[in-house]
Amino acid sequence: xxxxxxxxxxxxxxxxxxxxxxxxxxxxxxxxxxxxxxxxxxxxxxxxxxxxxxxxxxxxxxxxxxxxxxxxxxxxxxxxxxxxxxxxxxxxxxxxxxxxxxxxxxxxxxxxxxxxxxxxxxxxxxxxxxxxxxxxxxxxxxxxxxxxxxxxxxxxxxxxxxxxxxxxxxxxxxxxxxxxxxxxxxxxxxxxxxxxxxxxxxxxxxxxxxxxxxxxxxxxxxxxxxxxxxxxxxxxxxxxxxxxxxxxxxxxxxxxxxxxxxxxxxxxxxxxxxxxxxxxxxx
Amino acid sequence: xxxxxxxxxxxxxxxxxxxxxxxxxxxxxxxxxxxxxxxxxxxxxxxxxxxxxxxxxxxxxxxxxxxxxxxxxxxxxxxxxxxxxxxxxxxxxxxxxxxxxxxxxxxxxxxxxxxxxxxxxxxxxxxxxxxxxxxxxxxxxxxxxxxxxxxxxxxxxxxxxxxxxxxxxxxxxxxxxxxxxxxxxxxxxxxxxxxxxxxxxxxxxxxxxxxxxxxxxxxxxxxxxxxxxxxxxxxxxxxxxxxxxxxxxxxxxxxxxxxxxxxxxxxxxxxxxxxxxxxxxxx
Numbered sequence: 433x434x435x436x437x438x439x440x441x442x443x444x445x446x447x448x449x450x451x452x453x454x455x456x457x458x459x460x461x462x463x464x465x466x467x468x469x470x471x472x473x474x475x476x477x478x479x480x481x482x483x484x485x486x487x488x489x490x491x492x493x494x495x496x497x498x499x500x501x502x503x504x505x506x507x508x509x510x511x512x513x514x515x516x517x518x519x520x521x522x523x524x525x526x527x528x529x530x531x532x533x534x535x536x537x538x539x540x541x542x543x544x545x546x547x548x549x550x551x552x553x554x555x556x557x558x559x560x561x562x563x564x565x566x567x568x569x570x571x572x573x574x575x576x577x578x579x580x581x582x583x584x585x586x587x588x589x590x591x592x593x594x595x596x597x598x599x600x601x602x603x604x605x606x607x608x609x610x611x612x613x614x615x616x617x618x619x620x621x622x623x624x625x626x627x628x629x630x631x632x633x634x635x636x637x638x639x640x641x642x643x644x645x646x647x648x649x650x651x652x653x654x655x656x657x658x659x660x661x662x663x664x665x666x667x668x669x670x671x672x673x674x675x676x677x678x679x680x681x682x683x684x685x686x687x688x689x690x691x692x693x694x695x696x697x698x699x700x701x702x703x704x705x706x707x708x709x710x711x712x713x714x715x
Numbered sequence: 716x717x718x719x720x721x722x723x724x725x726x727x728x729x730x731x732x733x734x735x736x737x738x739x740x741x742x743x744x745x746x747x748x749x750x751x752x753x754x755x756x757x758x759x760x761x762x763x764x765x766x767x768x769x770x771x772x773x774x775x776x777x778x779x780x781x782x783x784x785x786x787x788x789x790x791x792x793x794x795x796x797x798x799x800x801x802x803x804x805x806x807x808x809x810x811x812x813x814x815x816x817x818x819x820x821x822x823x824x825x826x827x828x829x830x831x832x833x834x835x836x837x838x839x840x841x842x843x844x845x846x847x848x849x850x851x852x853x854x855x856x857x858x859x860x861x862x863x864x865x866x867x868x869x870x871x872x873x874x875x876x877x878x879x880x881x882x883x884x885x886x887x888x889x890x891x892x893x894x895x896x897x898x899x900x901x902x903x904x905x906x907x908x909x910x911x912x913x914x915x916x917x918x919x920x921x922x923x924x925x926x927x928x929x930x931x932x933x934x935x936x937x938x939x940x941x942x943x944x945x946x947x948x949x950x951x952x953x954x955x956x957x958x959x960x961x962x963x964x965x966x967x968x969x970x971x972x973x974x975x976x977x978x979x980x981x982x983x984x985x986x987x988x989x990x991x992x993x994x995x996x997x998x
Contacts, residue, residue, distance in 0.1 A: 534776035534817035
């Protein structure tokens with residue numbers, strides 16, 4: 433048990449749990465144990481970002497066999513805890529045949545704005561993403577297939593691989609979106625092609641996309657179906673308030689990619705139909 | 716992510732994580748999946764009891780293969796959530812080769828009394844347990860070995876087996892002990908023989924036991940080394956306040972089993988030396 437020192441700031445507590453399993457969510461032939469630790473903590477915190485919250489504490493439950501490199505795993509967890517200012521205050525360690533990491537994160541929802549869920553988008557809302565997509569999928573491709581590396585300079589390749597191994601998340605952007613009146617939000621953990629359908633279905637709206645921002649070095653298919661980018665997908669009134677708010681805070685303005693429509697069966701990218709793309713966890 | 720409805724009552728938040736693994740913490744040839752679910756939630760909540768807190772919410776991370784009987788598992792979790800008034804507000808489900816259940820519980824520490832840790836016992840404090848010991852170990856023996864069942868009436872046997880399959884925990888007693896000035900407390904998850912040494916070492920005291928209350932049907936060895944009883948071990952000033960407080964609350968008065976001494980190397984049960992008994996997780 434952990435007694436959290438001092439009062440929790442504000443009355444609204446967020447709780448998030450996320451589990452990663454060896455052979456399902458990661459492959460130790462492509463990434464290091466430190467990468468796994470980083471990612472386990474980071475993706476759990478991303479759920480707090482996607483609601484507009486601030487992470488407070490993490491608890492880490494590790495189940496692993498004796499061959500596990502605990503030091504490296506814990507190093508990665510600690511780096512991420514420092515990076516996202518979310519100290520690990522407890523957890524437990526059990527023996528198991530398979531490496532399983534469950535991370536629980538608490539967070540707080542500060543200020544008067546309501547929590548942002550994926551179900552709040554309304555017809556006419558604009559849709560935004562906080563950055564170009566497909567970096568993690570491209571990084572995975574480069575790590576898996578050495579022949580894919582030709583034609584990319586080393587720094588670019590390493591940046592893409594790093595996006596897969598050590599994803600960044602959008603905490604300041606999530607809070608800003610909530611403060612600027614976002615109506616719906618989620619992180620793109622499974623890729624825009626699947627997650628946008630989820631947001632639209634939960635909100636009872638359709639969508640028409642003008643554009644999908646594909647990261648340099650990634651393909652459109654990776655941008656739509658890749659997942660693990662952890663950029664935020666945001667719906668907000670189409671009145672410029674979101675862009676103005678981000679600008680005032682000195683944050684990169686999210687890219688407008690389309691609008692929500694009243695016809696919940698409408699799923700378009702330009703003139704094309706964009707049906708839900710199934711996501712498979714990659715190694 | 717879960718947005719906890721309403722403010723958390725009181726400023727002090729408790730967080731506890733506990734993991735159970737198939738083949739390490741339970742054996743599905745002896746217990747049902749519903750038993751496993753009950754126990755996973757219950758033992759995580761017991762850590763909150765041992766600090767004098769009240770459970771608030773649980774998050775359950777399940778990693779399991781397709782052969783897992785999820786319905787039964789979830790039934791057991793739900794029964795325990797209802798029993799301990801600790802609703803499951805979130806969690807996640809991932810595929811894995813081995814069944815692993817990580818439960819995170821939040822709790823609150825109400826009122827002005829400080830949290831009770833295992834490290835607060837002082838020389839001269841009396842030691843108490845909230846009930847007779849060895850029931851879970853005896854229940855395990857009866858479930859594992861049919862020949863052990865002779866000479867016990869059926870109701871008694873079933874009660875012991877139930878103590879192993881569906882442990883009860885001491886939430887009201889934990890809060891009462893904290894309110895009545897307990898100096899140190901822990902739950903006896905690994906057995907008095909090991910846990911008392913832990914409490915004494917953490918507090919820098921020794922101990923002399925007059926007595927170990929052995930549950931009917933259990934052996935002294937099961938009472939000392941069995942574990943999984945989840946009775947509370949309490950240290951408190953030897954002034955009768957603890958007993959009076961429990962009586963005033965209508966709770967069964969904990970049994971006094973001995974005292975803490977100033978010599979941290981003193982570990983006695985009557986005239987015998989009582990060294991730390993190693994604990995092995997039983998199936």
